[in-house]
Amino acid sequence: MSIQNREAFLNNVASKLGRNRLTEPVERPTYSVQPQWRVFAGQSQDELVNRLEEQCEKIHTVMKRTTLENLNATLTAALEDYNGQSIVAAKDERNEQFGLSSYYASLKEQGKDVHVWDVSKGKENIAIAEKADVGITFSDITLAESGTVTLFNNKGNGRSISLLPQTYIAVIPKSTIVPRMSGAGKHIHEANQEGHDVSSCVSFITGPSNSADIEMNLIVGVHGPVKATYIVVEDM
Amino acid sequence: MGIKIGNAPFKERIQEGISNDFMRGAVSSAQGRMRTGRLTAAEELGDWEDWRVLGEEIRSHTLTNLDYYLQQLSDQVVKRGGKVFFAQTAEEANEYVQNVIKQKNAKKIVKSKSMVTEEIGLNAAIEQAGAEVIETDLGEWILQLDDHDPPSHIVTPALHKNKEQIRDTFAEKKGYDKSSKPEELAAFAREQLREDFLTADVGITGCNFAVAESGAVTLVTNEGNARLATSLPDTQISVMGMERIVPTWEDLDIVVSLLTRAAVGQKLTSYVTAITGTRLEEEVDGPEDYHLVIVDNGRSNILGTEFQSALHCIRCAACINVCPVYRHVGGHSYGSIYPGPIGAVLTPLLDGYDNHKELPYASTLCAACTEACPVRIPLHEHLIRHREIIVEKENKAPASEKLMMEGFAKWGSHPAAYKLSAKMARTALKPWTKDEKITNGPGPLKGWTDVRDFPAPSKQSFRAWFKSREKGGNK
Amino acid sequence: MKVSLFITCLCDVMASDVGKDTVEILERFGCEVDFPEAQTCCGQPAYNSGHVTKAKESMKQMIRAFQYSEYVVGPSGSCVAMLHEYAHLFKDDPEFAKPAQELANKSYEITQFLVDVLGIEDVGATFNAKVTYHRSCHMTRLLGVKDAPYRLLNNVKGLEFVELPMCEDCCGFGGTFAVKNSAISEQMVKEKSEHVTETGAEYLIGADMGCMMNIGGRLSRDGKPVEAIHITKVLNSI
Numbered sequence: 002m003s004i005q006n007r008e009a010f011l012n013n014v015a016s017k018l019g020r021n022r023l024t025e026p027v028e029r030p031t032y033s034v035q036p037q038w039r040v041f042a043g044q045s046q047d048e049l050v051n052r053l054e055e056q057c058e059k060i061h062t063v064m065k066r067t068t069l070e071n072l073n074a075t076l077t078a079a080l081e082d083y084n085g086q087s088i089v090a091a092k093d094e095r096n097e098q099f100g101l102s103s104y105y106a107s108l109k110e111q112g113k114d115v116h117v118w119d120v121s122k123g124k125e126n127i128a129i130a131e132k133a134d135v136g137i138t139f140s141d142i143t144l145a146e147s148g149t150v151t152l153f154n155n156k157g158n159g160r161s162i163s164l165l166p167q168t169y170i171a172v173i174p175k176s177t178i179v180p181r182m183s184g185a186g187k188h189i190h191e192a193n194q195e196g197h198d199v200s201s202c203v204s205f206i207t208g209p210s211n212s213a214d215i216e217m218n219l220i221v222g223v224h225g226p227v228k229a230t231y232i233v234v235e236d237m
Numbered sequence: 238m239g240i241k242i243g244n245a246p247f248k249e250r251i252q253e254g255i256s257n258d259f260m261r262g263a264v265s266s267a268q269g270r271m272r273t274g275r276l277t278a279a280e281e282l283g284d285w286e287d288w289r290v291l292g293e294e295i296r297s298h299t300l301t302n303l304d305y306y307l308q309q310l311s312d313q314v315v316k317r318g319g320k321v322f323f324a325q326t327a328e329e330a331n332e333y334v335q336n337v338i339k340q341k342n343a344k345k346i347v348k349s350k351s352m353v354t355e356e357i358g359l360n361a362a363i364e365q366a367g368a369e370v371i372e373t374d375l376g377e378w379i380l381q382l383d384d385h386d387p388p389s390h391i392v393t394p395a396l397h398k399n400k401e402q403i404r405d406t407f408a409e410k411k412g413y414d415k416s417s418k419p420e421e422l423a424a425f426a427r428e429q430l431r432e433d434f435l436t437a438d439v440g441i442t443g444c445n446f447a448v449a450e451s452g453a454v455t456l457v458t459n460e461g462n463a464r465l466a467t468s469l470p471d472t473q474i475s476v477m478g479m480e481r482i483v484p485t486w487e488d489l490d491i492v493v494s495l496l497t498r499a500a501v502g503q504k505l506t507s508y509v510t511a512i513t514g515t516r517l518e519e520e521v522d523g524p525e526d527y528h529l530v531i532v533d534n535g536r537s538n539i540l541g542t543e544f545q546s547a548l549h550c551i552r553c554a555a556c557i558n559v560c561p562v563y564r565h566v567g568g569h570s571y572g573s574i575y576p577g578p579i580g581a582v583l584t585p586l587l588d589g590y591d592n593h594k595e596l597p598y599a600s601t602l603c604a605a606c607t608e609a610c611p612v613r614i615p616l617h618e619h620l621i622r623h624r625e626i627i628v629e630k631e632n633k634a635p636a637s638e639k640l641m642m643e644g645f646a647k648w649g650s651h652p653a654a655y656k657l658s659a660k661m662a663r664t665a666l667k668p669w670t671k672d673e674k675i676t677n678g679p680g681p682l683k684g685w686t687d688v689r690d691f692p693a694p695s696k697q698s699f700r701a702w703f704k705s706r707e708k709g710g711n712k
Numbered sequence: 713m714k715v716s717l718f719i720t721c722l723c724d725v726m727a728s729d730v731g732k733d734t735v736e737i738l739e740r741f742g743c744e745v746d747f748p749e750a751q752t753c754c755g756q757p758a759y760n761s762g763h764v765t766k767a768k769e770s771m772k773q774m775i776r777a778f779q780y781s782e783y784v785v786g787p788s789g790s791c792v793a794m795l796h797e798y799a800h801l802f803k804d805d806p807e808f809a810k811p812a813q814e815l816a817n818k819s820y821e822i823t824q825f826l827v828d829v830l831g832i833e834d835v836g837a838t839f840n841a842k843v844t845y846h847r848s849c850h851m852t853r854l855l856g857v858k859d860a861p862y863r864l865l866n867n868v869k870g871l872e873f874v875e876l877p878m879c880e881d882c883c884g885f886g887g888t889f890a891v892k893n894s895a896i897s898e899q900m901v902k903e904k905s906e907h908v909t910e911t912g913a914e915y916l917i918g919a920d921m922g923c924m925m926n927i928g929g930r931l932s933r934d935g936k937p938v939e940a941i942h943i944t945k946v947l948n949s950i
Contacts, residue, residue, distance in 0.1 A: 002320075003315040003319075003320050003321065004311050004315055004320070004321045004322075004323075005320075005321070005322045005323065005333075006322065006323040006324070006325070006329075007308070007311060007321070007323050009323075009325070010307075010323035010325060010531070010533065011304040011307060011308055011323075012304075013325070013533075013537055014303050014304040014307070014479070014533075014537055014540065015304045017537045017538065017540040017541045018301070018303070018304070018540050018541050019541050022304055023302060023304055023305040026305075027302045027305045027306070027484075029298065029484050029485065029488075030294070030298055032291050032294045032295065033290060033291075033294060034284075034287040034290050034291050034294075035291065036283070036284035036287040036288050036291065037288075037291075037490065037491060037494070039283070039284065040282070040283075056504065060507075118521075120519045120521065123521055124521060126521050126522075127469070127521060127522055131431075131435065144505070146504055147503075147504035147505035148504070148505075149505050149509075154520075154523075155517070155520065156517065156518075156519040156520045156521070159520070159521050159522050160464065160467075160468040160522045160523060161468055161469075161521075161522050164461060164464050164465065164468060181490075181494075182490045182493065182494060182505065183487070183490045185486075185490070186485075186486040186487045186488075186489055186490035187486075187487055187490075189451070189486040190450065190485045190486040190487045193450055193451050193485075193486065194450075198317070198451075198513075199451045199453060199486075199511075199513055200513070201317070201512070201513050201514060201515070201516050201517050201520060201523055202467070202468075202510065202511065202512055202513070202523055203453070203510070203511040203513075204464070204508065204509075204510050204511075205505060205508065205509035205510070205511075206507065206508060207503075207504075207505045207506065207507050207508070207509075208507055209507065210459060210460050210461035210507050210508070211459050211460070211507055212375045212376075212423060212459055212460045213393060213459075213501070214374070214375040214376035214379070214393055214394075214395055214460075215375070215376075215379075215395070215400050215403060215419040215422055215423065216263060216399060216400055216419065217263070217266065217267045217270055217271075217393065217396070218400075218419045220419050220420055220423040222420075222423070222424075222427075223375060223423050223426070223427055223459070223460040223461060223462075224373070224426075224427055224430065224431070224434075224460045224461035224462045224464075224465055225460065225461025225464060225465075225507065225508065226461075248895070251893075251895055251896060252895065255895060255896070255899055559880075561881050561882050561884070561900050561903075562896055562900070565896055565899035565900060565903075566896060566899075597762075598889070598892055598893060599893060599896065600886070600889070601849070601882045601884060601885065601886025601887075601889045601897075601900070602760055602849075602850075602886055602887075602889075603849035603850075603853070603881075603882035603886070604849055604850070604853040604854060605849065605853070605880065605881075605882065607853070608853050621759070621760060621762070623762075624760070624761060624762025625762045625764045626762075627762055628761070628762035628763050628764075629762065629763075629764060629765060634761075634762065634763070638761070638763075639763075642758050642761065642763040642766045643766065645753075645757060645758050645763075645766060645767075645770070646758065646763075646766035646767075646769040646770060647769075648752065648753070648770075649752045649753045649755060649758075649767075649769060649770025649771075649773055650752070650769040650770055650772065650773045651752075651773075652749065652750045652751070652752055652773070652777075655721075655752040655753070656749075658725075659721075659724055659725045662725050662726075674932060676933070681891055682891075684890070684891035684892070684894040685890055685891055685894070685929070687894055687898075688894055688897065688898035688901065688902075688930070688933070689898075689901060689926065689929030689930040689932070689933045690928075690929040690930075690932040690933050691925070691929055692726060692727075692925060692928070692929070694725050694726050695725065695726060695727060695728035695729070697728060698724055698725055698728055699719050699723060699724045699725075699728035699730075699731035699732070700719070700724060700747065700749065701728075702728055702731070702732060703717075703731070703735070703747045
């Protein structure tokens, strides 16, 4: 049985609320205030990149700007920063468009250990990710205000890539940047209403992992990656 | 463990808290940081009052239509391959989880921080089912290793411990041999727990907010442990209090934005992770078997009452972080896994007045909590309502207090009696008065003068002065 | 303008000078002040302790006492906030709903009345001393009066103002809390009086005698050379 005890449970909820069960779809009210749309309203894409950069400083994240032509070089520099010898990367249709497929091939030729997520390898992908120095994915929606990359994890972009390696690099097409989380929420809400299923895991990632559980001291790097780099690519 | 922690009477717990200097220092500095963080974050965001109003409206709308949204949520989760269990009680929830563990023949469970699982005592139930359960949030792991010390704060559960105590616990239980530097302690936890994540059979999480429209369960964390617990084990169980739900992803944005700012002053935490059902065809990580357990455990009794807005709580602990009473007595003094102002409101509602009748009085009603709450729960008003119920319905006020209040009513409703007492006050207190002050007052005044002086009543009451002035007397 | 003084039981019995100062300030700005003798206590001690039925007896007395007043002004944000709450508490009472709402509408705390109703920010006072100010919780959070006392103090000549550290924190009074939970109250007032002492002020000014008796009592117990006084004493120093 996929759902158990629902009727009695919800009947009780309704009766405590002093009415019968709701059978018709509930209309969401128009809320009296909507301050979320005022944040960074009217800012150009370039201004949003600046906002993102300001926030990156606060979240212990390195942000680099680059062009499509220079993306490879920028990635190479970032990998050097992390002394990245083994790399796990998402399989993404944008790999071609951004020249990453050939880049990964060239890294392999240079003797680096590069694994692009491969469904046919099953759980082995996870074991590889666990050993990798660096995980690389694209950002699907980028939130300037909070410095967040949003990933719609799927069969090519496994959850482990941005999670298990010691360090994480997000490639951010400039066109994916929106002012704040409201843009992502609206996008997913509207897609859902149009009948598109949301991905099995939506990851909003804001810099490296951290904790303040010991005497409220900020420790950067706990269970998730201990360092993170964002590379913003001019794609507009 | 359940909602109630410890068996010592309230006054003893308070004394223990007050005399714990390390804890008080830690709490005080933590409060300072979190309060500053919250205020700065609110200021940077701008329109904070509008955000609070919006948060309140979303929570209020959701709770008013809770049966609909829970139905929608469960339909969506099932559509995405998950199973949903509605648990009226803690026992039902625990039994369901035990059954899943037994069916899977699971031996090792990794768990990310969750207050509702503390509330229902899930860990004990899992151990009963013969499996090992490992708390993976750094703070929770510390507490678990330290012989299941209870949490003292809902966001930073090990706030009452210092790094030397933590190092000793790690050394004793896990053979740790490095320093008490927080970074080294955390690195040790990463290394130890990573192995557990990779080998666990089941991952258990709580739920910050479920999204009804799509069946997502959202986890708001910084360490990444909730991501690991939802990515690696093949079986996942999410346990949610039934009120932890929003209608849509647009609403999720608002409540998450309020939560992270109000809790720690972050614009967003490092990870906000929304899990929907099982992993899809060809996906490698994420669970193949997904269970959502929706827990009532007394919550429905709050619906439709004057306390309904207490269910709007988004568990940010902003009220705890501004509470001066919490600062001085610490979390354990409340005798509940939910401490501070929200704890003093929720605990008696979920667990009855018998064990918790002192909690609503553990507040000066200064309303700092109400002012800080990001979804505008009138916490101090709820505390007054609790007091009213304790006095007038439960009849639990001390006899001496009842007597005094009867006297008060007569005094306050009879101006002649009031006037006489105003006139007599100075004379009546004369035996205890010295140099215009009282340092060892009688009766109820003793509680006052034990810790501070009480002034002698004025030589002439105001009303006497006003009267003589009207007659053209002294000015 | 006719103003009825709401003295508050605490000032009536314990600090009658506060009432005298309040009357004189109001008169200085042309108010005709009367004192309805039938007033007693706003009921807060009983109300906040949960004895609501008992509290209402006193509240009804207050509603009757002020029913013919044009303005009701009192030297305590906390007690005035209590009068405001009457509107809610009696909303279903056929006899008292209307006068309770009226009382709420016409009641003001003294600094609020001076600034918001009379439009006065400079009362022409001189007070040559170093002072700090305790912003009482009920006055700021329940009544919503945050700026008025600061504005008035700002215009007092000779006054050297030092901000109180952690000024947003409660002093630990809380009415019956001070007695019922005296162990916690002690920690709070101890911390507060330490902050007051840190400022080096000669006077701690406040607009609520409950808080002033609490902090002042602790300062006195600790032998600190700081005197806790009501703001009307400063505003009436001409």
